[in-house]
Amino acid sequence: MTNNSKRTLPLTWFFYRVKITTSTNGFLYFLRHLPLVGAAIPPTVYHLLGVKKFLAVIMAIWRLFWRALLGFGLFLLGFLASDNYFLHIAGIKPATVGLTTSTLLAATAWLTAFAFIRGFVLTDLSVDVPTLKVADQFSLSRQETVQATNLSNLIARSFFQGLLPLAYYAALTSNPWLLVNGVGLFLLPQLWREVLPRLAWQHKHRAWPAAIVFWLIMVAAPLGLALAGRWLLLLTILFSPAVAVVVWVLAGLAFFYWLTFKQEPGLLTKTLMEQKTLGTADEVTQAQKQSAQYLSTGQAMQKKMTLDAPETRRAGRLSGSHYLNALLFARYRRQLRRSLLIRVGIIALIGVAALLAMMLIPGKIRGQANDLTPIYGALFFVMYLASFGRPIVQMLFVNCDAAMLYYPFYRQRRTILSGFFYRFWRTFLLNAGIGLLIFVIFLELLVVMPAAQMTTFYLVLALELLGLVLLFSFHELFVYYLLQPFTADMTVVSPLYKIVYGGMYWVAWSFTQFHLAGYGYAIAIGLIALAYVGIGTIVIYFRAPQTFRVRN
Amino acid sequence: MPAAQVTILSHRRFSADFSTMSTGKYATLLPIDDTTRKGSIPVKQLQIDQLDKSFDKQIIFQDANYTFDQGKVYGLLGRNGSGKSTLFNMIARNIPTDGGQILIDADDGRGPQADYEDITVSMVYTQPHLPVFMTGAEFVKFFIEINSRRLTAVHTSQNAQDFLDMAGLSEADSNKLLRDFSEGMRNKLQMVVSLMLKPPVLLLDEPLTTVDVVAAHEMQQMIVDMKADSVVVFSTHIMQLAQDICDAVVLLHNHQLEELTGLDIHSQAFEDAVIARLTDEVTADDQQ
Numbered sequence: 001m002t003n004n005s006k007r008t009l010p011l012t013w014f015f016y017r018v019k020i021t022t023s024t025n026g027f028l029y030f031l032r033h034l035p036l037v038g039a040a041i042p043p044t045v046y047h048l049l050g051v052k053k054f055l056a057v058i059m060a061i062w063r064l065f066w067r068a069l070l071g072f073g074l075f076l077l078g079f080l081a082s083d084n085y086f087l088h089i090a091g092i093k094p095a096t097v098g099l100t101t102s103t104l105l106a107a108t109a110w111l112t113a114f115a116f117i118r119g120f121v122l123t124d125l126s127v128d129v130p131t132l133k134v135a136d137q138f139s140l141s142r143q144e145t146v147q148a149t150n151l152s153n154l155i156a157r158s159f160f161q162g163l164l165p166l167a168y169y170a171a172l173t174s175n176p177w178l179l180v181n182g183v184g185l186f187l188l189p190q191l192w193r194e195v196l197p198r199l200a201w202q203h204k205h206r207a208w209p210a211a212i213v214f215w216l217i218m219v220a221a222p223l224g225l226a227l228a229g230r231w232l233l234l235l236t237i238l239f240s241p242a243v244a245v246v247v248w249v250l251a252g253l254a255f256f257y258w259l260t261f262k263q264e265p266g267l268l269t270k271t272l273m274e275q276k277t278l279g280t281a282d283e284v285t286q287a288q289k290q291s292a293q294y295l296s297t298g299q300a301m302q303k304k305m306t307l308d309a310p311e312t313r314r315a316g317r318l319s320g321s322h323y324l325n326a327l328l329f330a331r332y333r334r335q336l337r338r339s340l341l342i343r344v345g346i347i348a349l350i351g352v353a354a355l356l357a358m359m360l361i362p363g364k365i366r367g368q369a370n371d372l373t374p375i376y377g378a379l380f381f382v383m384y385l386a387s388f389g390r391p392i393v394q395m396l397f398v399n400c401d402a403a404m405l406y407y408p409f410y411r412q413r414r415t416i417l418s419g420f421f422y423r424f425w426r427t428f429l430l431n432a433g434i435g436l437l438i439f440v441i442f443l444e445l446l447v448v449m450p451a452a453q454m455t456t457f458y459l460v461l462a463l464e465l466l467g468l469v470l471l472f473s474f475h476e477l478f479v480y481y482l483l484q485p486f487t488a489d490m491t492v493v494s495p496l497y498k499i500v501y502g503g504m505y506w507v508a509w510s511f512t513q514f515h516l517a518g519y520g521y522a523i524a525i526g527l528i529a530l531a532y533v534g535i536g537t538i539v540i541y542f543r544a545p546q547t548f549r550v551r552n
Numbered sequence: 553m554p555a556a557q558v559t560i561l562s563h564r565r566f567s568a569d570f571s572t573m574s575t576g577k578y579a580t581l582l583p584i585d586d587t588t589r590k591g592s593i594p595v596k597q598l599q600i601d602q603l604d605k606s607f608d609k610q611i612i613f614q615d616a617n618y619t620f621d622q623g624k625v626y627g628l629l630g631r632n633g634s635g636k637s638t639l640f641n642m643i644a645r646n647i648p649t650d651g652g653q654i655l656i657d658a659d660d661g662r663g664p665q666a667d668y669e670d671i672t673v674s675m676v677y678t679q680p681h682l683p684v685f686m687t688g689a690e691f692v693k694f695f696i697e698i699n700s701r702r703l704t705a706v707h708t709s710q711n712a713q714d715f716l717d718m719a720g721l722s723e724a725d726s727n728k729l730l731r732d733f734s735e736g737m738r739n740k741l742q743m744v745v746s747l748m749l750k751p752p753v754l755l756l757d758e759p760l761t762t763v764d765v766v767a768a769h770e771m772q773q774m775i776v777d778m779k780a781d782s783v784v785v786f787s788t789h790i791m792q793l794a795q796d797i798c799d800a801v802v803l804l805h806n807h808q809l810e811e812l813t814g815l816d817i818h819s820q821a822f823e824d825a826v827i828a829r830l831t832d833e834v835t836a837d838d839q840q
Contacts, residue, residue: 014698021694022685025729029685046687047727137683138695139749141671142645265667269645 007144012152013060015145018134020056033496064160071161075169078106078113085109090231100173104235107169107178108222111185115218118189119211125197125271126150132272143264154190162186177239184247185238189218191254198258201267321418328400329426336388340430343386344437351441358448376464376522379438383468384508388430389476396423397486405484405550413545420481420540428473435469456519464522467529475504478536481544596622596752597657598643598783599664600809604651605638611807612638615652618802618809620753620783622659625776627794628787630804631830636787639804640755644675658752671702674751678758680738684731688721688741691730695745706750706781718774719744720767736763740771747774750781757787772797791823803829 028045032038082105083094094102128149135145163183170179192214200207225234237243329336404410442461445454485497598620605613612635620626630636641647643654655664656672683691692715696703703710716726719741730738743759756775760768776797778784785802788794794801795818803810803826812829815822 011698014694018683018686018694021690022683025685025687029729029731043728046690046729049690049693133681134683137681138698139671139674139746139751140698141669143670263667265645265670266648268670269648273647 008148008151008155011140011145011148015131015134015149016060017053017056018138019130020059021052024052024055064156067156067160068164071165072168074114074161075106075110075165078108078110079103081109081113082106085226085231089227090229100175101235103169103173104175104178104239105231107166107182108226108235108238111182112219112222114186115189118193119214119218124274125267126193127268127271142268146268147259147264150194154187154194157190158183158187175239177241177244180244181239181247184244184251185218187251188247188254191251191258194258195254197271198261198263198267201263201270202261321415322422324400324404325419325422325426328396332395332399336392336430339388339391340433343434347382347386347434347437348441351438351444355441355444355448358445376461376525379464379468380525381508382438383431383434383465383472384504386431386434387472387476388427389472389474392423392427392430393476393480397480402486402550405548411545411549413541416481416544416548417541420477420544424473424477427477428469431469431473435465439465460519460522460526463526467526470533471529474533474536478540481540481548484548484550487550595657595659596783597655597664598753598785599655599657600639600652601655602652603642603649603654605635605642605649613652613809614807616807616809618811620785620802622752622781622783623779624784624799625779625797626783626785627798627801628785628804629789629791629794629801629826629830630787634804635807636804637757639809640675640757640785640787643753643755644673645670656753671749672751673753673755674746674749675755675757676743676746676759678761680735680742682730682738682742684729686730687728688716688719688726688730688733691741692716692726692745699749702749706748708748708750715744715748720770736767739763740767743771743774747778750778752782754778754782754784755787756785758789759786760788760790760793791826795823801826805829 025046028041032041032043032045079102082102085105086092086094086097086102097105125146127146131149132142132145134140135142163179163186166179166182166186170176170182196207196211196214199210222234222238225231409415439458439462442458479497479500483497483500600616600618600620603613603616605611628636628639638647642649653666655666656668657664658668658672686694689712692712696710696712696715700710709715719737721737721741725733725737730741733741739759740763743756746754760771763771772793775784775786779799786794786798798817801812801817801822803812810829812822812825815825
């Protein structure tokens, strides 16, 4: 056993404890930042080291139990496959084949499926990026970490998912070869996952032929025999003493090759590099990936910023915070205008298509159009999708606030409020363009259905659209100023922001699902939006100077 | 001459603190038995051999060669984008080289090795890499526990309180989550734990940019102390810092690694020569 292998258990337990400790602390941190509840939890709560250790033990036991449960569950699925095979392919009633045969075929199905999935490998090492991140944080060897993680996973999986169910069914059927050969066949695909990348690194041209041979023997051959109706021959070969010798010798060789492989550092660097390009490795890439959904639009806009926009010169007439914000919007004017045109174009296209359909296919559609109030609910989702609130917030942080918030003058109440209202106004203008277009499209209904009495409908529609435009212009900015979730390196650290961010989507989506109709709903939305903007403004006035700053 | 005295003489600005740092509460953290401190020839080496690296069509290194020795603090200076971080990342095996090789002689009797283990190199990043949802005390406890074997091998204290003292963390601070630490505090803690392992090669990528003056002062001293055990390479944009703590300055210039020699590192002439070299003006060496 190599030195690295001896460290497998201590390292695995260490990584597990770090994981449980950080998760527990993260949960406590989240609780401490909740309104009301948080105040009751003292900072000393983090000192409960014994509790965290106990939790780690409990969670580890649960995880092993879960593995065993999974192993038995998958084996049972093998019985399902076996019964179906006998019934539909072999043409035999499953009840007549006996427990031993049925169990052997179930095991064969399960092991072949396992080989199919585990054998589907690329030439990169199997690495767990969060664990590697922890290894870096604790100055641990990445090689040792990868080996320990993979080896412990292999042992735990083989014992709890493989050996336990196989031992149980071997005892039940009094067939020791089910256990001996079964465990060997369960091990081989897992070892193959370790062998192939190393083989490919060492002998580039031998890897793919080897992979094809593996698939032919482990997957295609059993499947071919089974489909040819030669299930008896298949079971006789698979659970014979000769195959036991072959399988265990191969497993031993694979183990030896894996654990004594000398070119691990180069292969690991290559694997990490390739995974980086896929956006899945190392801390920086992880953080970028995580923050991408929150800031990708802002970062993309930054790349297309234009310095020579005509409005840049006009902004020169202003001063202070207004000048700064006017300059910012001037430099993104071209992009914002383009985004507005795209949104307007899409909505106009859908609107005109609907109007044309009503003109060309009278009857049913026109009949439905007599009651248009269900459209009020859908408008919420349309405005959510078309709103400029989110891209503007991203643009503001990436291109301005990430740098400016370090200056004390920028965090003064007057400056914050002045900036907030200027930005709100600019967002409102853009969103109002969309709201107006939607209103105009509905006005066109008068052309299609001149007889309809729709004065009340239009008044309520105007109120709702005004409310929605205000709401979506205000909401993102309000949340941004109140929670400011971003760090200087563009990572989102506020769990509450993530909840609010995702929550708004579900709120908007649910409005389309509840089939809300009637004037009452639209009036309520309009009034609630107005109230939200009013109350929110007061909250911003008092709270934003404390909350609007770059997170650590 | 004992190493501590050598350090004092070659780093005039911190002489008063050196004596304080190497006694009292930090004394237990110093090596018990280190032959390099007794005046023998330093043997740990980092060799850059015909190194090539480019990104797309941008050449960063082309046939670059240089050997860094144990016993000196090397300052790595270069313009923005010249490849300082790229070089560090290649040495730390975060990215591969395009050609040539990087060899490390860890003084383990095997000579220079190209397939060195990644723990042979310890890298201190500008932005600290720490588990933010751990308290300072928990982090140190876990760190000592999992690195016990290596700490024992380099005769470093395994007392968590020593680490916390060295990082300047009070009891209240050490029981806070690392995410609630200032960046300077996190940086200092990261540097302390990296230094305690005494890796054969220590790379410091602008580590003092976020710490306060007192912490920077203490950390400079730690870096200087490390040269007795490791090959220490320090990248910075701050000329004053390089002049204060480095024994040699290596420039990343025209895709090459080049040591600036022939001038007193603390002199204005040296500073002018660095600026001139990096701005492609007439070089100091040519003038001589």
